[in-house]
Amino acid sequence: QSALTQPPSASGSPGQSVTISCTGTSSDVGGYNYVSWYQQHPGKAPKLMIYEVSKRPSGVPDRFSGSKSGNTASLTVSGLQAEDEADYYCSSFAGFNNVFGTGTKVTVL
Amino acid sequence: QVQLMQSGAEVTKPGASVKVSCKASGYTFAGHHVHWVRLAPGQGLEYMGWLDPSNGGTSSAQKFQGRVSMTGDTSISTAYMELSRLRSDDTAVYYCARNVAGAGNAFDIWGQGTMVTVSS
Numbered sequence: 428q429s430a431l432t433q434p435p436s437a438s439g440s441p442g443q444s445v446t447i448s449c450t451g452t453s454s455d456v457g458g459y460n461y462v463s464w465y466q467q468h469p470g471k472a473p474k475l476m477i478y479e480v481s482k483r484p485s486g487v488p489d490r491f492s493g494s495k496s497g498n499t500a501s502l503t504v505s506g507l508q509a510e511d512e513a514d515y516y517c518s519s520f521a522g523f524n525n526v527f528g529t530g531t532k533v534t535v536l
Numbered sequence: 537q538v539q540l541m542q543s544g545a546e547v548t549k550p551g552a553s554v555k556v557s558c559k560a561s562g563y564t565f566a567g568h569h570v571h572w573v574r575l576a577p578g579q580g581l582e583y584m585g586w587l588d589p590s591n592g593g594t595s596s597a598q599k600f601q602g603r604v605s606m607t608g609d610t611s612i613s614t615a616y617m618e619l620s621r622l623r624s625d626d627t628a629v630y631y632c633a634r635n636v637a638g639a640g641n642a643f644d645i646w647g648q649g650t651m652v653t654v655s656s
Contacts (some may be wrong), residue, residue: 428598430580461640465581472631472649473573473581478642516581520641523595525571530580 428521431456431528438534439507447531449500449517457498461520464493464502468513476515477502509535538562540570540632540647547653553620556650558632565613566590569635571643572606572617576628586635587615622654 432450439445449456449464456462462480465473475484477493480500490505500519504511512535517528543557558570572584585596589608596604605618615632630650633643 459640461642463642465643467575467581472646473633473643474646475636475642475644478636478639478644482639484636484644514580518581518583518642524585524597525583525641526597527573527581527583 428526431517433528433531436532438536440536441507443507444505446501446503447515449528451498451519455519455521455526456500459520462500463518465516466513507535538645542647542650545651552622554652555618556630558615558647560613566610570615571633573631574628624654627654
């Protein structure tokens, strides 16, 4: 199972929006509505931000939103804040197991 | 408080095995799959597999098949991941994570991570 493709980096100024793509195939992203997104700060465990494409767990700000079209899922962070600077990973169900994306480092300028 | 507490750091040699534990508290251990994920230095998250604590069922990613064993002990609410025939590129932080209730393969509670170093 190959990793899902994400851009290595993305950036924006405080208050702006940034969108991260996550491209897979019809065997993972395109085949199931089971895409999730994780935020990871250095030295910390990942944190669930979005699950089942667009659902937000309790406590996650509504500045974070998810969507999917075909084999590509997207995470949008609106109203960027300094604490949003982190690595972001998508993940998709792929039959019996999951697969993660390659990861995107988001920088707040 | 719902949490997963993992065992401490390990240093081991190539060819050996390592077993990481993950103790659940604050929820019904048998009610949620436990997943294992690793993060190697300079790399991205890598999915390893899952355990269904209610019946011991498991599934591992193709890359780890034959080398990973995932088990659970419901009497002490603990999951285990054993990786054998270790190589230097198995050096990583290993995480256990709980599946979101009623959702497809999303991980809402994570352990703190266990650093495994493979070095001769």
